Each structure stands twice: as C-alpha cells, then as structure tokens.
Amino acid sequence: QENNSFSFTSSSAISLRLSYASIIIRAVNGIADSMQRNRAVNGSSVSHLCSQVGLPLWIVDLRHDASHNELPSLISLRLAAKSLIGFLMEKYWAVLENQRLAWVDDGATLLMECKRALKAAARSNNAGGEDQMVQEDAVDEEQLSDNDDQDEEEDDEQNNIYSIFAVKEKKDSANNEKKQHTTSSKSNQT
Numbered sequence: 083q084e085n086n087s088f089s090f091t092s093s094s095a096i097s098l099r100l101s102y103a104s105i106i107i108r109a110v111n112g113i114a115d116s117m118q119r120n121r122a123v124n125g126s127s128v129s130h131l132c133s134q135v136g137l138p139l140w141i142v143d144l145r146h147d148a149s150h151n152e153l154p155s156l157i158s159l160r161l162a163a164k165s166l167i168g169f170l171m172e173k174y175w176a177v178l179e180n181q182r183l184a185w186v187d188d189g190a191t192l193l194m195e196c197k198r199a200l201k202a203a204a205r206s207n208n209a210g211g212e213d214q215m216v217q218e219d220a221v222d223e224e225q226l227s228d229n230d231d232q233d234e235e236e237d238d239e240q241n242n243i244y245s246i247f248a249v250k251e252k253k254d255s256a257n258n259e260k261k262q263h264t265t266s267s268k269s270n271q272t
Contacts, residue, residue, distance in 0.1 A: 106145050114131040117132070
C-alpha cells in the first residue's frame with residue numbers, strides 16, 4: 083500500500099512539473115512568435131527575440147531545458163511561472179487597462195460634447211428657458227466630476243480587501259448629498 087501511495091505522489095508531482103513546463107514553453111514561444119511576426123527578418127533566436135521585449139533570459143533558458151533537456155525542478159518552474167505572470171501584467175495587461183481607461187475618458191468627453199451640442203441646438207430652436215439649460219449643464223458637469231472622483235476613490239480602495247464596505251458607505255453618502263442638493267436647488271427655484 084505504501085508503494086501505491088509513493089507512485090501516486092511521484093506521478094502527480096511529475097504531472098504538475100509537466101503542466102508548468104508546458105505553460106512556460108507555450109508562453110515563451112508565443113512571445114517569440116509574436117516578435118518574429120512583427121519583423122521582416124525571420125530566423126532570430128528565441129532568446130534574442132525575448133530579450134528585445136525584456137523577458138528575463140533565465141526563463142528562456144528554463145524553457146529550452148524543459149523542451150530539449152531534463153525537466154526542471156518544480157520550484158524553478160513555479161518561480162518562472164510567477165515571473166511570467168508579472169511580465170505579462172506589466173507589458174500586456176496593464177497596457178490594455180490603461181488604454182481602456184483612456185477610452186472611457188474619451189467616451190465621457192465625447193458624450194458631454196454631444197449633449198452640449200444637442201442642448202445648444204434645442205436653445206436655438208427654443209429661445210426661451212435658457213436659464214434652465216445653463217443650470218442643467220452645470221448639474222451634468224458636476225455629476226460627471228463626482229463620478230470621476232468616485233472612480234478614483236474606488237480604484238484606490240480596491241487594493242484593500244475591507245474596502246467593499248467603505249465604497250458602499252461613500253456611494254450611499256454621495257447619493258444622499260446629491261438628493262439634498264437637488265431638493266435644495268428645486269426649492270430655491272420656486
């Protein structure tokens with residue numbers, strides 16, 4: 083019975099090492115292939131291509147060992163996998179997230195410009211009620227500014243696991259303040 087337990091543990095450790103090795107081989111080859119597709123000259127070495135994007139050389143060497151030599155240890159494979167995740171986060175996912183945030187900002191700006199243009203067209207068609215339109219524009223810009231402030235606060239607080247409750251409390255208090263502001267501005271108008 084001990085022999086069966088040993089063989090199961092040994093085979094699962096080998097399976098785990100093979101899984102990590104496969105991931106590392108595919109990731110490094112994928113990075114090298116994408117670099118080679120972007121170049122007119124083919125035939126560059128994998129290590130040269132990966133060094134151009136900043137991938138550590140030891141990971142490329144580990145990939146070479148896993149592909150052509152003896153399977154590396156589980157510790158070195160795990161370290162390489164963690165390093166690859168960090169590399170992809172810095173060079174790929176963070177870049178995509180920054181681009182997404184820029185698109186959101188651009189979209190919000192375009193929407194506000196569109197809304198202003200529609201209101202200006204409505205004003206030119208309807209000469210009356212200009213004061214109300216100006217007040218609506220000010221409220222719209224204030225709400226957009228409040229939303230940007232809330233987004234920044236939420237991004238900062240997402241790093242803290244306990245911030246879920248703080249974000250909800252801030253949103254509730256912000257909504258209450260907006261309701262009070264809207265109520266007081268309506269009473270001031272009458």
